[in-house]
Amino acid sequence: MAKQFGIEDYVKGIKAGDKRILGKAITLIESKKPEHRDLADKLLKAILPMTGNSVRIGITGVPGAGKSTFIETFGKLAIEQGKKVAVLAVDPSSTLNKGSILGDKTRMEELAKNPNAFIRPSPTSGFLGGVANTTYESLLICEAAGYDYILIETVGVGQSEILVNDITDVFLYLKIIGGGDELQGIKRGIMEMADLIFINKVDAENLAKAKLTKTELSRALQFITPKEKGWKVPIILGSALKNEGLAEVFEKVEEFISLKKKNGTFLENRKNQAEKRFEFWVKEYILEKAKIDHKLEISYLEHQKKASELVSNASSEAREFVKKLFEN
Secondary structure, three states: OOOOOOHHHHHHHHHOOOHHHHHHHHHHHHOOOHHHHHHHHHHHHHHHHHOOOOEEEEEEOOOOOOHHHHHHHHHHHHHHOOOOEEEEEEEOEOOOOOOEOOOHHHHOHHHHHOOOEEEEEEEOOOOHHHOOOOHHHHHHHHHHOOOOEEEEEOOOOOOHHHHHHOOOOEEEEEEOOOOOOOOHHHHHHHHOOOOEEEEOOOOOOOHHHHHHHHHHHHHHHOOOOOOOOOOOOOEEEOEOOOOEOHHHHHHHHHHHHHHHHHHOHHHHHHHHHHHHHHHHHHHHHHHHHHHHOHHHHHHHHHHHHHHHOOOOOHHHHHHHHHHHHHHO
C-alpha cells in the first residue's frame, strides 16, 4: 500500500527543491476537492515563513508578441546571473475539458531542461482574464522552493493585465510593431500599469518604425502618473529571439525592485495584494457554501435562471440571492 503523502512530505520536498513534489504541491493547490482544499490550506500555512524572497514579474502582451520566447531567453539570462527561475505560464483553456492547450514546455524546451528552472503550465479553466485563480498561491509554493524570479505569463487578453498586476512586483508590457494593440484605449490601460516596456522583434528592417513607436509611447507616458515615485518607465528595443536588449531589461528590473524597497512600497504592495486575495477567496467560499446548502442551491439556480433567460437583470437577481443567503 502506497504511503499517504502528508504536509511534512510536501514541505520537506519543497525545501529540497524537488520538482516532482513541487508540481504535486501545485496540483494540490489547484484541486477543487474539499479534502484537497483542507490539505492545501495546511500546506500554505506551513510554507508561509519560507515565502516572500522572490521577485514576481508579470509579463503580458498580445498573442504573437513573443512572450514565450522572451521568457525563455530572459530566464536563461537570469540563471546565468545566479538566479533560480520559476515560470507560471497560464494557458487559455479548452472550454470543453478545461485543459491547457498551448503546451508551454514545448515552447520553452531549453529553459525547461535547466536544473535551475521550473515551468508550470496552468489552465485558466474559464477564469476571467487569463490568470488562473490559484496562480497567486502557486507562486507562494515556488517562493518557498527557493526560486528567485517568478515569471507569470498571461494570455494577454481581457482583464489579464489588471489581474497580473495585482499579484506581481513588476509589470512588463511586451510590445511589437503593428501587433494589433495600437488602439489608444487598450494601450493606455496597459501603460498605466506598466513598469517596463519591451518592444520585441526589432531588426534592421523595422528599426525606424520601432524608434518611432518608442517616441510615441514616451510621449503618451508623459500624461500618465507613474505608479512608483521616482521611476520613469523604461522603453527598451530588442529581440528576444536574438537575445538583444534583455540584459538591459534584467538591469532595469533589479533597479526597479531596489527603488521599491528603498521607497517602502515593495512590502506595502505585497500586503495590499494579499488583502485582495483574501477578498477574492471570501467571495469564492461564500458562493461555494451557498451551493452546498440544498435550499440555497435551489434558490441560486432559480435566480440564475431568471438572469440567464433575461426575465430580470443579473444585478437584481444577485442582490436578491445574497439577501436570502444572509437571512438563512
